[in-house]
Amino acid sequence: MQGYFIRSSKVTPSVYFNPKKELLDLRGKSSPENPLSFYGSLLLNxxxxxxxxxxxxxxxxAFEYFNTSSSKCIFNLLRKLESFDQQGKRVIVNWYYEDVDDDMLEAGEDFSSFFDYKFNFISVPEINSLGEESEEEPQLSAA
Structure with a gap:
């Protein structure tokens, strides 16, 4: 399985997936017009x-913001990880939030309450996306 990187846009987070490093990283804002289109391939991967x-x-x-539709997709991603955890594999979620953003901390705590695997809550001064923003909404491709 190959990894991939998608730069953030004004409405989608950056996505870095590296199976060899056992790492998935999403950062930025998530309010795409069609979140199922954006998150669908990620969920398949x-x-x-x-x-x-x-x-x-x-x-x-590490989200600055996500809308309600994105929230459902993030939940679905976390639910997929639950089956990984149930197979006896280690799942760790690092939930980053800005120092002053109690709402984002609370959102992470709400997500964590549904799952038995480990969540770490990490306060940072600012959320930064990987790569530069583009005007286009990127599409994930199945790897």
Whole structure:
């Protein structure tokens, strides 16, 4: 399975997936017009990873903002990781939030209440996306 990188846009987070490093990283804002289109391929890739990978996974989530539709997709991603955890593999979610953003901390705590795997809550001065913003809304491709 190959990894990939998608730069952030004004409405989508950056996505860095590296199966060899057992790492998935999403950062930035998430309010795409069609979140299922954006997150759909990522969810398919996570299905493949969960089914075929013998190791563990660390997921870094660092959102400045996400809308309600994105919230459902983020929940679905976290739910896929639950099956990975149930297979006896280590799942760690690092939930980053800005120092002054109690709402984002609370959102992470709400997500964590649904799952038994480890969540770390990490306060940072500012959320930065990986790569530069582009005007286009990128599409994930199945790896």
């Amino acid at each position: 996570m299905d493949k990873y969960v089914q075929n990978h013998a190791g563990n996974i660390t997921v870094n989530l």
